[in-house]
Amino acid sequence: MSKKKEVTIYDIASALNISIATVSRALKNDPVVSKRTKKKIFDLAEKMGYRTNHFARNLRNQKTNTIGVIVHELNSNFITSVLAGIEKVTAEAGYDLIIAHSSESFSKEIANAKNLFHKRVDGLIASLSLETKNLDHFKSFEEKNVPVIFFDRVEQEGNNTVVVIDNDKCGYQATQHLIQQGCKRIVHITSNLKRNVYSKRFKGYKEALADNGIPYDEKLLIINDLSERAAIESTMKMLKMNPLPDAAFITNDFVAAICMRTLKENNIKIPEDIAIVGFNNDAICTLVEPALSTINYPGIDVGEVAASNLINHLKGIGNLQNTNTIIIRSNLIIRKSSLKK
Amino acid sequence: MSKKKEVTIYDIASALNISIATVSRALKNDPVVSKRTKKKIFDLAEKMGYRTNHFARNLRNQKTNTIGVIVHELNSNFITSVLAGIEKVTAEAGYDLIIAHSSESFSKEIANAKNLFHKRVDGLIASLSLETKNLDHFKSFEEKNVPVIFFDRVEQEGNNTVVVIDNDKCGYQATQHLIQQGCKRIVHITSNLKRNVYSKRFKGYKEALADNGIPYDEKLLIINDLSERAAIESTMKMLKMNPLPDAAFITNDFVAAICMRTLKENNIKIPEDIAIVGFNNDAICTLVEPALSTINYPGIDVGEVAASNLINHLKGIGNLQNTNTIIIRSNLIIRKSSLKK
DNA sequence: CTGAAAGCGCTAACAT
DNA sequence: ATGTTAGCGCTTTCAG
Numbered sequence: 001m002s003k004k005k006e007v008t009i010y011d012i013a014s015a016l017n018i019s020i021a022t023v024s025r026a027l028k029n030d031p032v033v034s035k036r037t038k039k040k041i042f043d044l045a046e047k048m049g050y051r052t053n054h055f056a057r058n059l060r061n062q063k064t065n066t067i068g069v070i071v072h073e074l075n076s077n078f079i080t081s082v083l084a085g086i087e088k089v090t091a092e093a094g095y096d097l098i099i100a101h102s103s104e105s106f107s108k109e110i111a112n113a114k115n116l117f118h119k120r121v122d123g124l125i126a127s128l129s130l131e132t133k134n135l136d137h138f139k140s141f142e143e144k145n146v147p148v149i150f151f152d153r154v155e156q157e158g159n160n161t162v163v164v165i166d167n168d169k170c171g172y173q174a175t176q177h178l179i180q181q182g183c184k185r186i187v188h189i190t191s192n193l194k195r196n197v198y199s200k201r202f203k204g205y206k207e208a209l210a211d212n213g214i215p216y217d218e219k220l221l222i223i224n225d226l227s228e229r230a231a232i233e234s235t236m237k238m239l240k241m242n243p244l245p246d247a248a249f250i251t252n253d254f255v256a257a258i259c260m261r262t263l264k265e266n267n268i269k270i271p272e273d274i275a276i277v278g279f280n281n282d283a284i285c286t287l288v289e290p291a292l293s294t295i296n297y298p299g300i301d302v303g304e305v306a307a308s309n310l311i312n313h314l315k316g317i318g319n320l321q322n323t324n325t326i327i328i329r330s331n332l333i334i335r336k337s338s339l340k341k
Numbered sequence: 342m343s344k345k346k347e348v349t350i351y352d353i354a355s356a357l358n359i360s361i362a363t364v365s366r367a368l369k370n371d372p373v374v375s376k377r378t379k380k381k382i383f384d385l386a387e388k389m390g391y392r393t394n395h396f397a398r399n400l401r402n403q404k405t406n407t408i409g410v411i412v413h414e415l416n417s418n419f420i421t422s423v424l425a426g427i428e429k430v431t432a433e434a435g436y437d438l439i440i441a442h443s444s445e446s447f448s449k450e451i452a453n454a455k456n457l458f459h460k461r462v463d464g465l466i467a468s469l470s471l472e473t474k475n476l477d478h479f480k481s482f483e484e485k486n487v488p489v490i491f492f493d494r495v496e497q498e499g500n501n502t503v504v505v506i507d508n509d510k511c512g513y514q515a516t517q518h519l520i521q522q523g524c525k526r527i528v529h530i531t532s533n534l535k536r537n538v539y540s541k542r543f544k545g546y547k548e549a550l551a552d553n554g555i556p557y558d559e560k561l562l563i564i565n566d567l568s569e570r571a572a573i574e575s576t577m578k579m580l581k582m583n584p585l586p587d588a589a590f591i592t593n594d595f596v597a598a599i600c601m602r603t604l605k606e607n608n609i610k611i612p613e614d615i616a617i618v619g620f621n622n623d624a625i626c627t628l629v630e631p632a633l634s635t636i637n638y639p640g641i642d643v644g645e646v647a648a649s650n651l652i653n654h655l656k657g658i659g660n661l662q663n664t665n666t667i668i669i670r671s672n673l674i675i676r677k678s679s680l681k682k
Numbered sequence: 683c684t685g686a687a688a689g690c691g692c693t694a695a696c697a698t
Numbered sequence: 699a700t701g702t703t704a705g706c707g708c709t710t711t712c713a714g
Contacts, residue, residue, distance in 0.1 A: 056691035397707035
């Protein structure tokens, strides 16, 4: 258990008979140090197995070079793409990442926020859980002037900076497409309408109906929690409708896939009896049968944009104060699950 | 931009006219401090918005209370379950987590290891990338006596502690099951045989063939990199075989799902023409058609076991020195994709 | 039960 | 180009 003693700049300095200041400067590649001394220092540091003590440095510098991320789930292509996008940008800029996930729970999200706050992240990127009731747990960041950017599930009131797609338009396009296929009784399966993404998609759905002279029927709106169990229940509810609906616009590809499976188990033909459009464009879309039409929601772009805006702000290049909403391009992808013609 | 000054124990101490030592003790809930002073301190700390400076504490304590995790991908049910298992255990024990992923790249894995080493994690949990050539990048941990536990993709030589399933047996069971269904020309689609998981499953596959008097045919072994493109190529290779194989044991559910799709596109019936068994029991298994038989690989257990062993070691309760290999229970799940009878 | 003081390893202002 | 030194916020002996 006897850990070898850590090598510090003092050890390097005394071995080389120079001051710690010079060592410190050299290690940061400060141009003021002569090439020769620098080389000596680097070589010895390498040989002695020196590693920077980040705690000492951060303690001194009062910044962590770390940015925190809170996501609502780890379990989807969309979220992992967002993370990949964030990582790409932050790594290039030399920032570290701490990733936390709330598992859709409000209390976990609060705990995550508190934790990252205490860890003193320099900035935060977050997507809200399904159950989140308010944004009080992010106030502490604001108070200390730690920038926060929300993406996907956001709260657009107040002066948060948010990165989103035009969910309203996407909902409209999906619904419009189904109507063009001749569908008239279109179910919308979605989740907690407190979340912007779901309420906006719902709004787009209603607008498309209205524009096509189809009256909105609230019985066709099904709200669930995006779990497999809930997806099955929602589908069963749909199957009990009379007359049967002829289409469903479903707010997430996983739920759509479960729904398709359940429909097929009940001898419903897709798209002939019921046409389906999902959301996200996860890998699963081309693995189910028929292939699932969906809205392409490019997570990698969302992640990159969120991270680069945050980092520019931290570096004093951009400013988030006046940037309120950033909208990422998205589009409808038509596959067999919705093609009646 | 003027960040409010951080509150320190000095501020609390002087406001209360006591010493910083007492404040420090109280904040750690040291029983030696009187209840009354403790309460005063807690209340004031709360009111002033005090937050512990982890850098100062860690600098002083020479430990980070953080454990690092390196995974080869974020993008599968299996890995996210492992992470959930790890998180559950570490959170309970009061440890923090830094999660890094190598995207199957050796150089990224080295970078991750170096980074976590410099961050001075107290322990490390890792699964190797597909391309990893050696374990040199973990030597530094060993040198500083930082415990490392490998899971899933491991190197069993040397004295690493590893958490795995009995891949050999799983490969045997999957193959045996296919043989019992009357299959004789069984393709095995897998990945880099340098990785224990794949070589062991391959070994089990060959043993099952041998035990049933079926000669091993190396033309039936297909190795790919687990990407969608590679999965399609592998399937095309399979389709060109003459005579056509009557089954495939595929080392990962995602690849199996792609393979099934490609086969169906080419008018092959599953399981009648070709029976399929995958590996992992990802959510996708019951979403594809027919439902995919697979090996249940319980990631959550793997994560919990790895984390609790690591933490016990850190707390001095258990010891990893003499624990070499921990085997997690796994089992074959039979669904329609392999049921010929 | 509480206080004084040293020191963890590093950076940066100031001095040379 | 290099050195001296104070101090970042905390923990922990040692002393009362």
